[in-house]
Amino acid sequence: MTNIANVNLLLVDDEEEFITTLAERLGIRGIRCRTAFNGEDALKAVEADVPQVMILDVMMPGMRGLEVLERVKKSHPQIQVILLTGQGSTQDGIEGMRQGAFDYMIKPLNLDTLLNKISEAMAAQGNKG
Amino acid sequence: MKETEFLGRVTAIVMHDLQNVLAIIKEASGLIDDLLPMSKGLEPKRRDQFQHNLGHIKEQVDRGAKFTELLNSFGHSMEDCPEGADLESCARQIAFLSQRFARMKRIEFLVDPAEERQRVPHPRFQVMMAVFAVMEACLQELPALSKVHIRAEAVNHAPGLCFHWPDVLHGEDLALPIAAHTQGQNAGNLPPNAKVTSGERNASVCLSFA
Numbered sequence: 001m002t003n004i005a006n007v008n009l010l011l012v013d014d015e016e017e018f019i020t021t022l023a024e025r026l027g028i029r030g031i032r033c034r035t036a037f038n039g040e041d042a043l044k045a046v047e048a049d050v051p052q053v054m055i056l057d058v059m060m061p062g063m064r065g066l067e068v069l070e071r072v073k074k075s076h077p078q079i080q081v082i083l084l085t086g087q088g089s090t091q092d093g094i095e096g097m098r099q100g101a102f103d104y105m106i107k108p109l110n111l112d113t114l115l116n117k118i119s120e121a122m123a124a125q126g127n128k129g
Numbered sequence: 130m131k132e133t134e135f136l137g138r139v140t141a142i143v144m145h146d147l148q149n150v151l152a153i154i155k156e157a158s159g160l161i162d163d164l165l166p167m168s169k170g171l172e173p174k175r176r177d178q179f180q181h182n183l184g185h186i187k188e189q190v191d192r193g194a195k196f197t198e199l200l201n202s203f204g205h206s207m208e209d210c211p212e213g214a215d216l217e218s219c220a221r222q223i224a225f226l227s228q229r230f231a232r233m234k235r236i237e238f239l240v241d242p243a244e245e246r247q248r249v250p251h252p253r254f255q256v257m258m259a260v261f262a263v264m265e266a267c268l269q270e271l272p273a274l275s276k277v278h279i280r281a282e283a284v285n286h287a288p289g290l291c292f293h294w295p296d297v298l299h300g301e302d303l304a305l306p307i308a309a310h311t312q313g314q315n316a317g318n319l320p321p322n323a324k325v326t327s328g329e330r331n332a333s334v335c336l337s338f339a
Contacts, residue, residue, distance in 0.1 A: 015149050021156040028163045059145060086145040086201070108152040108194055111159060 002123040004115065008049065009033035012042040012068065013057035013084065018107075025111060031118075039063025043071060050076055053121045055114075057084045058092040058104075066096055073100040080121035084109070133207040133254065140204030144197045151193050158186040199225050206253035214256040216247040216290050216338075217281040223257040224279065227264065235273040238264060243281035247288035249338040255320035256338075259311075262318035263292055263325055263336050266310030270303050284326075289337035291328050300332030308334050 009026070011033050013019040019035050026033055034051070036042040039062055046054070054072065058065035069081055083104035085093040093104030102121045105114060162183050165176060199222050206222075217240065224231075224238040231238055249256060260279075267277050271294055278293045292307075294300045304327040311318060311325040319325070322339040329335075 015153065018149065018153045018156055021153065021160050025156060025160050025163055028160075086148045107148050108155040108190060 002119045002126070004119050004122055005030045007031060007033075007053055007118060007122055008051045009118065010036065010042065010045055010051040010054045012036045012039070012045075012054065012060075012065075014038055014060045015057070022109070029115070039065070039068040042068050046072055046076060046079070051079060052125055053102075053118055054079055054081045055084060055118075056081050056101075058096065059086065066092060066099065069096055069099055069101055078125060080125050082114075082117050082121060131207075137204045137207035137254075141201055144201040144204060147197050148194070148201075151190050151197065154186065155190045158183050158190070195225070203254070203257070206257060208252070210253060213248040213250045214253040215281075216249065216256060216288060217243045219253050219256040220260050220279045220281065220290055222253075223260050224264070227261060230268060231264070234268045234271075236268055236271055237276045238267075239276060239278050241278050241280040245281075245283070247281040247283065247290075249288050251320045251323075251338065259319045259323050259336055260290065262311050262315065263290075263307070263334065266307045266325075266334075267292060267294070269310060270307045271297060271300075275300075284328075284335040284337035287337045287339050289335050291330070291333055291335045293328065293330055293333040295332055297332060304328065304332065304334050311336075 009031060011019045011023055012035070014037055016037050019037070023033050023035050034045055034049075036045045039060055042054075042056070056065050056068060065083060069083070072079055072081060077100070080102040081096070081100070083093050083096045083101050085104050085106055090104070090106065093101075096104060102124060103117055105117065161179070165171070165179055168176070202222060203226060221240045224240055228238070271277065275294050275297050278295070279290055280293070281288070281290050283289065284291065294303070297303065308325045308327055320338070323336060324339070325334055325336050327334055
Protein backbone atom coordinates (compact mmCIF):
# COMPACT_ATOMS: atom_id res chain seq x y z
CA MET A 1 0.00 0.00 0.00
CA THR A 2 1.37 3.40 -0.99
CA ASN A 3 2.14 5.72 1.94
CA ILE A 4 -0.40 8.51 1.74
CA ALA A 5 0.82 10.68 4.61
CA ASN A 6 2.46 13.15 2.24
CA VAL A 7 -0.29 13.23 -0.38
CA ASN A 8 -1.27 16.61 -1.75
CA LEU A 9 -5.02 16.20 -1.45
CA LEU A 10 -7.86 18.52 -2.39
CA LEU A 11 -11.41 17.88 -1.13
CA VAL A 12 -14.26 19.52 -3.07
CA ASP A 13 -17.89 19.45 -1.97
CA ASP A 14 -20.55 22.11 -1.39
CA GLU A 15 -21.57 20.35 1.85
CA GLU A 16 -19.19 22.31 4.07
CA GLU A 17 -19.87 20.40 7.31
CA PHE A 18 -19.21 17.14 5.52
CA ILE A 19 -15.99 18.16 3.89
CA THR A 20 -14.49 20.01 6.87
CA THR A 21 -15.22 17.07 9.20
CA LEU A 22 -13.73 14.66 6.68
CA ALA A 23 -10.66 16.89 6.42
CA GLU A 24 -10.34 16.87 10.20
CA ARG A 25 -10.55 13.06 10.32
CA LEU A 26 -7.92 12.76 7.62
CA GLY A 27 -5.77 15.24 9.56
CA ILE A 28 -5.94 12.98 12.65
CA ARG A 29 -4.49 10.25 10.39
CA GLY A 30 -1.64 12.52 9.39
CA ILE A 31 -3.04 13.51 6.02
CA ARG A 32 -3.14 17.24 5.41
CA CYS A 33 -5.59 18.41 2.82
CA ARG A 34 -7.13 21.54 1.41
CA THR A 35 -10.85 22.08 0.90
CA ALA A 36 -12.97 23.92 -1.65
CA PHE A 37 -16.73 24.34 -1.47
CA ASN A 38 -17.54 24.89 -5.14
CA GLY A 39 -16.20 24.18 -8.60
CA GLU A 40 -14.77 27.63 -9.24
CA ASP A 41 -12.77 27.65 -5.98
CA ALA A 42 -11.62 24.12 -6.71
CA LEU A 43 -10.12 25.22 -10.04
CA LYS A 44 -8.37 28.15 -8.32
CA ALA A 45 -7.00 25.78 -5.67
CA VAL A 46 -5.68 23.49 -8.41
CA GLU A 47 -3.88 26.35 -10.12
CA ALA A 48 -2.42 27.62 -6.82
CA ASP A 49 -0.94 24.22 -5.95
CA VAL A 50 -1.53 21.23 -8.18
CA PRO A 51 -2.85 18.34 -6.04
CA GLN A 52 -1.95 14.70 -6.62
CA VAL A 53 -5.41 13.48 -5.71
CA MET A 54 -8.74 15.29 -5.74
CA ILE A 55 -11.94 14.10 -4.05
CA LEU A 56 -14.76 15.73 -6.01
CA ASP A 57 -18.52 15.73 -5.45
CA VAL A 58 -20.49 15.42 -8.69
CA MET A 59 -23.68 17.18 -7.55
CA MET A 60 -22.66 20.72 -6.74
CA PRO A 61 -24.57 23.91 -7.45
CA GLY A 62 -22.99 26.16 -10.06
CA MET A 63 -20.21 24.36 -11.87
CA ARG A 64 -21.03 20.67 -11.61
CA GLY A 65 -18.49 18.06 -10.65
CA LEU A 66 -18.21 16.53 -14.12
CA GLU A 67 -17.43 19.94 -15.60
CA VAL A 68 -14.73 20.51 -12.98
CA LEU A 69 -13.37 17.05 -13.81
CA GLU A 70 -13.27 17.82 -17.53
CA ARG A 71 -11.38 21.07 -16.98
CA VAL A 72 -8.94 19.57 -14.49
CA LYS A 73 -8.15 16.57 -16.69
CA LYS A 74 -7.60 18.90 -19.63
CA SER A 75 -5.15 21.16 -17.81
CA HIS A 76 -3.56 18.62 -15.43
CA PRO A 77 -4.15 15.08 -16.66
CA GLN A 78 -1.86 13.65 -13.97
CA ILE A 79 -4.28 14.58 -11.15
CA GLN A 80 -6.19 11.51 -9.98
CA VAL A 81 -9.83 12.36 -9.30
CA ILE A 82 -12.09 10.29 -7.06
CA LEU A 83 -15.72 11.30 -7.54
CA LEU A 84 -18.33 11.33 -4.79
CA THR A 85 -21.86 10.46 -5.84
CA GLY A 86 -25.18 9.67 -4.22
CA GLN A 87 -26.98 6.40 -4.84
CA GLY A 88 -29.12 8.05 -7.46
CA SER A 89 -26.22 9.51 -9.39
CA THR A 90 -23.94 6.50 -9.87
CA GLN A 91 -24.42 7.05 -13.60
CA ASP A 92 -22.48 10.30 -13.15
CA GLY A 93 -19.71 8.31 -11.47
CA ILE A 94 -19.54 5.90 -14.40
CA GLU A 95 -19.62 8.79 -16.88
CA GLY A 96 -16.88 10.50 -14.86
CA MET A 97 -14.68 7.41 -15.12
CA ARG A 98 -15.16 7.51 -18.89
CA GLN A 99 -13.90 11.09 -18.73
CA GLY A 100 -10.79 10.04 -16.85
CA ALA A 101 -11.78 9.93 -13.17
CA PHE A 102 -9.80 7.34 -11.22
CA ASP A 103 -12.85 5.95 -9.42
CA TYR A 104 -16.06 6.95 -7.70
CA MET A 105 -17.51 6.41 -4.23
CA ILE A 106 -21.03 6.58 -2.89
CA LYS A 107 -21.98 8.70 0.12
CA PRO A 108 -22.05 8.12 3.08
CA LEU A 109 -18.38 7.15 2.84
CA ASN A 110 -16.44 4.36 4.44
CA LEU A 111 -13.24 6.08 5.56
CA ASP A 112 -11.05 2.97 5.26
CA THR A 113 -12.26 2.45 1.69
CA LEU A 114 -11.51 6.11 0.91
CA LEU A 115 -7.99 5.78 2.34
CA ASN A 116 -7.41 2.68 0.19
CA LYS A 117 -8.62 4.47 -2.91
CA ILE A 118 -6.39 7.47 -2.21
CA SER A 119 -3.46 5.08 -1.88
CA GLU A 120 -4.36 3.34 -5.15
CA ALA A 121 -4.78 6.71 -6.86
CA MET A 122 -1.33 7.79 -5.69
CA ALA A 123 0.18 4.54 -6.93
CA ALA A 124 -1.51 5.06 -10.30
CA GLN A 125 -0.19 8.61 -10.44
CA GLY A 126 3.31 7.36 -9.68
CA ASN A 127 3.03 4.90 -12.56
CA LYS A 128 2.06 7.70 -14.89
CA GLY A 129 5.14 9.59 -13.77
CA MET B 130 -43.95 14.93 -17.52
CA LYS B 131 -46.26 12.29 -16.07
CA GLU B 132 -47.35 12.44 -12.42
CA THR B 133 -45.42 9.28 -11.61
CA GLU B 134 -42.26 10.68 -13.17
CA PHE B 135 -42.68 13.91 -11.21
CA LEU B 136 -43.04 11.97 -7.93
CA GLY B 137 -40.07 9.84 -8.84
CA ARG B 138 -37.82 12.77 -9.64
CA VAL B 139 -38.71 14.68 -6.47
CA THR B 140 -38.14 11.53 -4.40
CA ALA B 141 -34.72 11.05 -5.99
CA ILE B 142 -33.74 14.67 -5.32
CA VAL B 143 -34.78 14.49 -1.66
CA MET B 144 -32.93 11.19 -1.29
CA HIS B 145 -29.74 12.87 -2.48
CA ASP B 146 -30.10 15.47 0.28
CA LEU B 147 -30.83 12.77 2.84
CA GLN B 148 -27.66 10.94 1.80
CA ASN B 149 -25.74 14.13 2.47
CA VAL B 150 -27.37 14.39 5.91
CA LEU B 151 -26.32 10.82 6.67
CA ALA B 152 -22.83 11.47 5.35
CA ILE B 153 -22.42 14.43 7.73
CA ILE B 154 -23.73 12.44 10.72
CA LYS B 155 -21.38 9.57 9.84
CA GLU B 156 -18.32 11.80 9.59
CA ALA B 157 -19.21 13.78 12.75
CA SER B 158 -19.71 10.61 14.80
CA GLY B 159 -16.56 9.16 13.24
CA LEU B 160 -14.66 12.25 14.35
CA ILE B 161 -15.90 11.84 17.94
CA ASP B 162 -14.81 8.19 17.75
CA ASP B 163 -11.38 9.32 16.54
CA LEU B 164 -11.07 11.89 19.33
CA LEU B 165 -12.21 9.66 22.22
CA PRO B 166 -8.92 7.81 22.64
CA MET B 167 -7.19 11.19 22.90
CA SER B 168 -9.42 12.33 25.78
CA LYS B 169 -7.16 11.44 28.69
CA GLY B 170 -9.37 12.68 31.52
CA LEU B 171 -12.41 10.60 30.58
CA GLU B 172 -13.51 7.83 32.98
CA PRO B 173 -13.41 4.38 31.37
CA LYS B 174 -17.13 3.93 32.09
CA ARG B 175 -18.00 7.18 30.33
CA ARG B 176 -15.73 6.27 27.41
CA ASP B 177 -17.56 2.95 27.06
CA GLN B 178 -20.90 4.76 27.11
CA PHE B 179 -19.73 7.09 24.35
CA GLN B 180 -18.43 4.23 22.25
CA HIS B 181 -21.54 2.16 22.80
CA ASN B 182 -23.74 5.02 21.61
CA LEU B 183 -21.46 5.84 18.70
CA GLY B 184 -22.01 2.24 17.65
CA HIS B 185 -25.77 2.89 17.64
CA ILE B 186 -25.28 6.00 15.49
CA LYS B 187 -23.19 4.06 12.99
CA GLU B 188 -25.75 1.26 12.80
CA GLN B 189 -28.56 3.72 12.22
CA VAL B 190 -26.59 5.61 9.56
CA ASP B 191 -26.02 2.32 7.75
CA ARG B 192 -29.73 1.51 8.10
CA GLY B 193 -30.66 4.97 6.81
CA ALA B 194 -28.23 4.57 3.91
CA LYS B 195 -29.92 1.30 2.94
CA PHE B 196 -33.34 2.99 3.03
CA THR B 197 -32.15 5.92 0.93
CA GLU B 198 -30.50 3.56 -1.55
CA LEU B 199 -33.70 1.58 -2.05
CA LEU B 200 -36.00 4.59 -1.91
CA ASN B 201 -33.84 6.32 -4.48
CA SER B 202 -34.07 3.30 -6.74
CA PHE B 203 -37.83 3.28 -6.03
CA GLY B 204 -37.97 6.92 -7.12
CA HIS B 205 -36.33 5.95 -10.40
CA SER B 206 -38.65 2.96 -10.84
CA MET B 207 -41.17 5.12 -12.73
CA GLU B 208 -38.68 5.55 -15.54
CA ASP B 209 -38.81 3.19 -18.46
CA CYS B 210 -36.18 0.50 -18.28
CA PRO B 211 -35.33 -1.01 -21.69
CA GLU B 212 -34.39 -4.41 -20.27
CA GLY B 213 -37.63 -4.64 -18.27
CA ALA B 214 -38.13 -5.28 -14.56
CA ASP B 215 -36.29 -7.99 -12.66
CA LEU B 216 -38.88 -9.67 -10.45
CA GLU B 217 -36.57 -10.74 -7.64
CA SER B 218 -35.00 -7.32 -7.34
CA CYS B 219 -38.44 -5.64 -7.31
CA ALA B 220 -39.62 -8.05 -4.60
CA ARG B 221 -36.51 -7.42 -2.51
CA GLN B 222 -36.90 -3.68 -2.81
CA ILE B 223 -40.55 -3.42 -1.87
CA ALA B 224 -40.22 -6.05 0.89
CA PHE B 225 -37.44 -3.97 2.49
CA LEU B 226 -39.23 -0.64 2.11
CA SER B 227 -42.51 -1.93 3.52
CA GLN B 228 -41.03 -4.00 6.35
CA ARG B 229 -42.64 -1.73 8.93
CA PHE B 230 -46.12 -2.69 7.73
CA ALA B 231 -45.16 -6.34 8.06
CA ARG B 232 -43.59 -5.83 11.50
CA MET B 233 -46.80 -4.21 12.75
CA LYS B 234 -48.56 -7.49 11.95
CA ARG B 235 -45.53 -9.49 13.16
CA ILE B 236 -45.24 -11.12 9.76
CA GLU B 237 -41.95 -11.51 7.93
CA PHE B 238 -41.37 -11.52 4.17
CA LEU B 239 -38.22 -13.31 3.05
CA VAL B 240 -37.07 -13.08 -0.55
CA ASP B 241 -35.29 -16.31 -1.51
CA PRO B 242 -32.76 -16.37 -4.35
CA ALA B 243 -34.22 -17.43 -7.68
CA GLU B 244 -32.78 -20.31 -9.68
CA GLU B 245 -33.32 -18.39 -12.86
CA ARG B 246 -33.73 -14.65 -13.44
CA GLN B 247 -37.30 -13.63 -14.28
CA ARG B 248 -37.92 -10.40 -16.19
CA VAL B 249 -41.09 -8.72 -17.43
CA PRO B 250 -41.56 -5.85 -19.90
CA HIS B 251 -43.22 -3.54 -17.34
CA PRO B 252 -41.94 -0.48 -15.47
CA ARG B 253 -40.52 -1.56 -12.10
CA PHE B 254 -43.03 0.48 -10.12
CA GLN B 255 -45.90 -1.53 -11.64
CA VAL B 256 -44.29 -4.78 -10.58
CA MET B 257 -43.62 -3.43 -7.10
CA MET B 258 -47.22 -2.25 -6.84
CA ALA B 259 -48.39 -5.76 -7.73
CA VAL B 260 -46.00 -7.35 -5.19
CA PHE B 261 -47.21 -4.90 -2.57
CA ALA B 262 -50.83 -5.83 -3.34
CA VAL B 263 -50.08 -9.50 -2.68
CA MET B 264 -48.09 -8.63 0.46
CA GLU B 265 -51.02 -6.60 1.78
CA ALA B 266 -53.36 -9.52 1.07
CA CYS B 267 -51.00 -11.80 3.01
CA LEU B 268 -50.93 -9.33 5.91
CA GLN B 269 -54.73 -9.37 6.02
CA GLU B 270 -55.16 -13.13 5.92
CA LEU B 271 -52.14 -14.71 7.57
CA PRO B 272 -51.78 -15.04 11.36
CA ALA B 273 -49.10 -13.21 13.35
CA LEU B 274 -45.61 -14.71 13.32
CA SER B 275 -46.08 -16.12 9.80
CA LYS B 276 -43.05 -16.20 7.53
CA VAL B 277 -43.74 -15.68 3.85
CA HIS B 278 -41.07 -16.81 1.40
CA ILE B 279 -41.09 -15.01 -1.94
CA ARG B 280 -39.24 -16.46 -4.89
CA ALA B 281 -39.09 -15.51 -8.55
CA GLU B 282 -39.88 -18.52 -10.74
CA ALA B 283 -41.75 -19.47 -13.88
CA VAL B 284 -45.48 -19.95 -13.33
CA ASN B 285 -47.06 -21.99 -16.14
CA HIS B 286 -44.13 -20.95 -18.37
CA ALA B 287 -44.71 -17.25 -17.58
CA PRO B 288 -42.40 -15.14 -15.36
CA GLY B 289 -43.76 -14.88 -11.85
CA LEU B 290 -43.28 -14.65 -8.12
CA CYS B 291 -44.47 -17.28 -5.66
CA PHE B 292 -45.46 -16.40 -2.11
CA HIS B 293 -45.22 -19.43 0.17
CA TRP B 294 -46.03 -19.74 3.90
CA PRO B 295 -45.07 -23.35 4.72
CA ASP B 296 -45.20 -23.13 8.52
CA VAL B 297 -48.71 -21.74 8.94
CA LEU B 298 -51.21 -24.19 10.41
CA HIS B 299 -53.89 -24.92 7.76
CA GLY B 300 -52.10 -22.42 5.55
CA GLU B 301 -53.39 -24.19 2.44
CA ASP B 302 -56.87 -22.83 3.24
CA LEU B 303 -55.63 -19.25 2.97
CA ALA B 304 -54.43 -19.28 -0.65
CA LEU B 305 -57.83 -18.57 -2.18
CA PRO B 306 -58.75 -15.73 0.22
CA ILE B 307 -55.36 -14.11 -0.38
CA ALA B 308 -55.74 -14.36 -4.17
CA ALA B 309 -59.26 -12.93 -3.86
CA HIS B 310 -57.86 -9.68 -2.42
CA THR B 311 -56.27 -8.95 -5.80
CA GLN B 312 -59.28 -9.76 -7.91
CA GLY B 313 -62.50 -7.97 -8.81
CA GLN B 314 -62.40 -4.30 -7.80
CA ASN B 315 -58.83 -4.72 -6.52
CA ALA B 316 -57.51 -6.03 -9.85
CA GLY B 317 -56.44 -2.47 -10.71
CA ASN B 318 -53.47 -2.87 -8.36
CA LEU B 319 -51.95 -5.29 -10.84
CA PRO B 320 -50.37 -4.35 -14.17
CA PRO B 321 -52.09 -5.52 -17.36
CA ASN B 322 -51.80 -9.28 -17.96
CA ALA B 323 -50.79 -9.96 -14.35
CA LYS B 324 -52.83 -12.24 -12.12
CA VAL B 325 -52.67 -13.92 -8.74
CA THR B 326 -53.65 -17.57 -8.44
CA SER B 327 -53.29 -20.38 -5.91
CA GLY B 328 -49.83 -21.86 -6.18
CA GLU B 329 -49.01 -25.43 -7.11
CA ARG B 330 -47.38 -25.88 -3.72
CA ASN B 331 -49.59 -26.06 -0.65
CA ALA B 332 -49.99 -22.78 1.18
CA SER B 333 -48.91 -20.50 -1.62
CA VAL B 334 -50.09 -18.03 -4.23
CA CYS B 335 -48.35 -17.01 -7.43
CA LEU B 336 -48.24 -13.63 -9.11
CA SER B 337 -47.66 -14.22 -12.80
CA PHE B 338 -47.16 -11.93 -15.77
CA ALA B 339 -48.48 -13.43 -19.00
